[in-house]
Amino acid sequence: MVNIEISRLFVCYDDYPVLKGIDLEVAEGEFLGIIGPNGSGKSTLLKSISGIFRDFSGEIKVRGRSIRRWRRRQLARMLAVVPQDTTISFDFTVLEVVMMGRSPYLRGFQAETAHDLDVVRRAMEFTECWQLRDRSINELSGGERQRAVIARALAQEPHILLLDEPTTHLDINHQVEIFDLLASLNTDEGMTILAVSHDLNLAAAYCSKLMLLDKGRIHSIGTPGEILRREVIEDVYQTPVIIGKNPATGSPNLMLMPSELHGLVQGKR
Amino acid sequence: MSSIIASVLAGLCIILSTSLSGCSKDDGSGSSTSNAGISLNDALGREVLFERPAERVVSLSPAVTEILYAIGAGDKVVGVTIYDNFPPEVKGKEKVGDFSNPSMERIISLRPDVVFISPTQKTERLARAETLGLKIVAVHPVNLPEVYEAIKLIGKVVGEEQRSVLLVKKMMGEFSQLKRLVSQIPRGKRRRVYIELSQDPFWTAGKSSFVGQLVEVAGGDNIADLPLPYGTINPEVIIQKDPEVIIIAHPGIKRDEVGRRLGWARITAIQTGRVYDDIDVDMIIRYGPRLGQGARDLFKRFYPEIVNPDSENTE
Amino acid sequence: MIYEYQKKFYRRWATVNLSLLIAVIAGAFLALSIGPSRTSLIDVLGVFLGERTTTPEWVSNVILRIRLPRIILAIVAGASLSVSGVVFQAVLGNPLADPYILGVSSGAVAGAALVTVFGIGKGTFGQLVIPTVSFVGSLLAMILVYIVARIGGRVRSQTLLLAGVIVNFFLGAVIMLLMSISNRELHEIVYLLMGNLGYVFSERTIWMLWIAGGLTLLGAILLLWRSRELNALSLGEESATQLGIDIQRFRLFLLFIVSLMIGAAVSLCGLIGFVGLIVPHATRMLSGPDHRTLIPAAALSGAVFLILADTLARTVAPIEIPVGVVTAIVGGPFFIYLLRTRRPGYI
Numbered sequence: 059m060v061n062i063e064i065s066r067l068f069v070c071y072d073d074y075p076v077l078k079g080i081d082l083e084v085a086e087g088e089f090l091g092i093i094g095p096n097g098s099g100k101s102t103l104l105k106s107i108s109g110i111f112r113d114f115s116g117e118i119k120v121r122g123r124s125i126r127r128w129r130r131r132q133l134a135r136m137l138a139v140v141p142q143d144t145t146i147s148f149d150f151t152v153l154e155v156v157m158m159g160r161s162p163y164l165r166g167f168q169a170e171t172a173h174d175l176d177v178v179r180r181a182m183e184f185t186e187c188w189q190l191r192d193r194s195i196n197e198l199s200g201g202e203r204q205r206a207v208i209a210r211a212l213a214q215e216p217h218i219l220l221l222d223e224p225t226t227h228l229d230i231n232h233q234v235e236i237f238d239l240l241a242s243l244n245t246d247e248g249m250t251i252l253a254v255s256h257d258l259n260l261a262a263a264y265c266s267k268l269m270l271l272d273k274g275r276i277h278s279i280g281t282p283g284e285i286l287r288r289e290v291i292e293d294v295y296q297t298p299v300i301i302g303k304n305p306a307t308g309s310p311n312l313m314l315m316p317s318e319l320h321g322l323v324q325g326k327r
Numbered sequence: 328m329s330s331i332i333a334s335v336l337a338g339l340c341i342i343l344s345t346s347l348s349g350c351s352k353d354d355g356s357g358s359s360t361s362n363a364g365i366s367l368n369d370a371l372g373r374e375v376l377f378e379r380p381a382e383r384v385v386s387l388s389p390a391v392t393e394i395l396y397a398i399g400a401g402d403k404v405v406g407v408t409i410y411d412n413f414p415p416e417v418k419g420k421e422k423v424g425d426f427s428n429p430s431m432e433r434i435i436s437l438r439p440d441v442v443f444i445s446p447t448q449k450t451e452r453l454a455r456a457e458t459l460g461l462k463i464v465a466v467h468p469v470n471l472p473e474v475y476e477a478i479k480l481i482g483k484v485v486g487e488e489q490r491s492v493l494l495v496k497k498m499m500g501e502f503s504q505l506k507r508l509v510s511q512i513p514r515g516k517r518r519r520v521y522i523e524l525s526q527d528p529f530w531t532a533g534k535s536s537f538v539g540q541l542v543e544v545a546g547g548d549n550i551a552d553l554p555l556p557y558g559t560i561n562p563e564v565i566i567q568k569d570p571e572v573i574i575i576a577h578p579g580i581k582r583d584e585v586g587r588r589l590g591w592a593r594i595t596a597i598q599t600g601r602v603y604d605d606i607d608v609d610m611i612i613r614y615g616p617r618l619g620q621g622a623r624d625l626f627k628r629f630y631p632e633i634v635n636p637d638s639e640n641t642e
Numbered sequence: 643m644i645y646e647y648q649k650k651f652y653r654r655w656a657t658v659n660l661s662l663l664i665a666v667i668a669g670a671f672l673a674l675s676i677g678p679s680r681t682s683l684i685d686v687l688g689v690f691l692g693e694r695t696t697t698p699e700w701v702s703n704v705i706l707r708i709r710l711p712r713i714i715l716a717i718v719a720g721a722s723l724s725v726s727g728v729v730f731q732a733v734l735g736n737p738l739a740d741p742y743i744l745g746v747s748s749g750a751v752a753g754a755a756l757v758t759v760f761g762i763g764k765g766t767f768g769q770l771v772i773p774t775v776s777f778v779g780s781l782l783a784m785i786l787v788y789i790v791a792r793i794g795g796r797v798r799s800q801t802l803l804l805a806g807v808i809v810n811f812f813l814g815a816v817i818m819l820l821m822s823i824s825n826r827e828l829h830e831i832v833y834l835l836m837g838n839l840g841y842v843f844s845e846r847t848i849w850m851l852w853i854a855g856g857l858t859l860l861g862a863i864l865l866l867w868r869s870r871e872l873n874a875l876s877l878g879e880e881s882a883t884q885l886g887i888d889i890q891r892f893r894l895f896l897l898f899i900v901s902l903m904i905g906a907a908v909s910l911c912g913l914i915g916f917v918g919l920i921v922p923h924a925t926r927m928l929s930g931p932d933h934r935t936l937i938p939a940a941a942l943s944g945a946v947f948l949i950l951a952d953t954l955a956r957t958v959a960p961i962e963i964p965v966g967v968v969t970a971i972v973g974g975p976f977f978i979y980l981l982r983t984r985r986p987g988y989i
Binding site for chain 3: 159
């Protein structure tokens with residue numbers, strides 16, 4: 059089953075084209091990593107899919123229905139987003155924040171039911187932040203807060219999860235933690251996941267498929283092995299790299315080098 | 328926003344001080360005449376010197392204008408404010424603006440020997456005009472004795488000192504006539520009076536202002552006990568003091584609206600229909616020659632049952 | 643489990659709101675018994691228990707017809723200004739937002755001043771014009787601030803405060819213009835600018851108080867109905883959108899309600915500053931940021947705050963001082979304190 063279907067997607071910011079014709083299909087249960095340099099349009103693509111930008115031309119279908127025709131509340135039950143910026147100006151407790159994930163299911167003056175709390179609790183246990191429930195969201199470390207925001211997204215009981223740079227600003231242990239979490243959601247729950255990532259190695263290690271964006275277009279799409287090749291990366295990022303193999307997982311692994319060694323590598327080719 | 332409020336307060340001050348005063352307690356008007364010329368201290372405490380009596384006068388206060396006319400210097404007036412309306416002849420005079428923002432250009436073009444002002448927070452600007460060769464005299468009496476002094480001072484400036492003394496005597500005579508009538512009324516029987524100068528909030532005159540003193544001269548027992556010459560009064564104090572006469576000295580409302588104010592219905596003045604909105608406000612809030620008439624008008628409203636003081640008057 | 647969770651929520655809700663309600667009642671009784679004319683709490687009880695034989699008539703007149711309407715106005719204005727502050731802070735995602743600082747109250751004053759100067763606000767029908775135009779004025783000011791402050795879909799404190807300064811300046815100029823062309827109406831505008839709860843009601847105008855009160859209550863209930871969405875909105879626009887809220891429509895709804903509340907209050911009591919800033923902030927310390935608790939709590943504590951501030955304004959000096967002065971004296975330093983102690987993420 060096709061979960062997301064994008065055809066001829068164009069997005070402009072004040073006459074400046076950001077996405078120039080994206081065609082993409084994401085099947086159910088896929089774990090798609092979206093990579094690409096800064097300004098390649100990764101976040102914009104994600105925001106278009108999640109319905110935050112409606113000012114685009116082309117078509118985006120979620121579960122066969124155009125994104126423009128989804129009612130917000132209905133869409134929020136189908137698709138959840140973990141935004142890049144998770145700062146919150148008010149001292150909500152972690153439980154309160156995660157409980158907001160139930161908003162698409164609750165009406166004004168309606169109290170949460172046992173089911174709502176149950177969903178929230180499972181989401182929080184899954185992301186290991188149930189023990190943090192009474193703490194203020196602003197007291198948490200970056201990794202803890204990211205887990206709480208993911209729990210909020212999970213409380214929406216979505217079929218599709220979109221994440222925008224979920225591991226920036228995090229230490230490596232937390233980066234791995236977050237991606238482990240996503241991987242188990244993908245394999246155990248069958249959730250379709252689209253994650254924008256800066257970290258090519260992490261994306262390659264976890265995602266079933268990678269999509270490389272460059273200047274608003276899809277440069278290439280395929281398995282991590284197909285995308286993380288030297289000529290592809292060097293073409294897009296304009297910097298020499300060495301591609302090795304992660305000895306543990308066997309996934310491709312990208313290594314960088316200081317500029318003065320560039321000539322050396324060129325010579326080796 | 329604060330600057331707005333500041334200028335607004337200034338504006339309020341101006342309104343109330345044009346004829347009422349209230350911003351400055353300083354009067355200190357005093358003068359001396361010698362062969363060398365006229366030297367006087369104005370309400371801002373400045374010494375102003377005149378070599379000879381002023382022939383061309385700009386008055387930025389309707390009260391001063393009335394005084395000038397009353398002492399026979401009306402033809403010396405060359406410029407007045409847009410609010411001047413008495414005596415009727417003043418209508419023909421050149422208008423130089425309002426109290427706070429007169430047109431300096433127009434004043435200068437009138438080549439006055441003296442400009443009478445009411446000191447306000449914008450006085451500095453006017454004082455600066457002195458460098459342009461204008462003579463400024465600030466007039467700002469708060470109580471009746473200061474009113475008399477101010478009248479004499481104005482007379483001195485325009486060379487009508489004797490007539491100004493006569494005017495003061497006439498006014499004092501009018502007041503003492505009233506006082507004689509009032510003295511026959513025992514203290515305990517004097518009417519309790521509330522005099523309202525504006526509403527939202529309620530402004531009234533205290534006992535240290537000439538308006539308050541006018542009420543007293545007219546035999547009224549002013550219910551307001553203010554620490555300042557003029558100020559706000561809480562409606563609950565008005566209800567507690569239960570005035571027998573209410574004088575509405577502003578054009579904002581009519582008498583029947585006063586009775587409809589919440590909580591006012593049981594006030595004696597309202598119960599007995601003794602609310603007056605028909606007084607000529609200019610006669611009591613301008614420190615001019617008509618204060619005596621204003622006091623008599625008040626008296627008539629306080630004690631309609633007593634002989635009309637006008638009939639005894641030789642005027 | 644759910645039982646425990648809900649019990650916790652309701653317990654907090656009830657504790658916070660009931661104690662604030664008691665504070666409102668206690669404050670009202672205190673304010674009823676204090677004033678420049680000497681009366682006591684016993685007089686107040688006497689008036690309410692119907693033992694009017696023991697209290698002089700003027701006392702019951704003062705308490706019921708002078709002080710009571712004034713206290714009701716304090717409750718209405720306090721509640722509407724403080725709830726408006728809460729909504730602003732949620733819409734802009736910024737705890738420094740406040741209708742006074744942002745110039746929205748000035749918008750309402752400009753509207754009221756416009757009507758006053760052109761003399762349309764006379765008569766029973768005319769008196770409806772003032773709150774209506776105040777409402778339009780605050781709505782326009784709010785839209786202006788929002789357009790100026792919103793850059794790239796986010797409202798930052800710096801741009802927000804700057805937008806407030808700009809809008810305040812602009813409206814200040816409008817008000818000054820109106821004042822310069824006004825004559826007898828000048829002091830009515832002055833009255834609005836200074837903020838004062840001593841509005842003189844008459845038997846024919848007291849319904850304006852009931853309308854203002856009704857609008858405030860209605861607004862608060864509607865906001866309470868949408869309080870879960872307000873929670874989501876206070877996380878930021880993106881989060882709110884993806885939690886299923888139609889931001890554009892919801893924001894319009896909120897701005898409409900808040901303009902209505904501010905217009906109703908400001909046309910009666912003028913510019914009372916900082917209530918929308920201090921009160922929501924202090925209330926959050928009690929109730930937490932959850933709008934389901936915060937909205938009624940902010941309404942009640944706004945009422946208490948303004949009752950007390952006005953009692954001070956009425957009694958502290960031999961001459962009454964405008965209540966706006968009292969709230970500004972408390973609010974100015976508090977604002978600076980907030981500005982200097984907020985975590986970097988907030989500002």
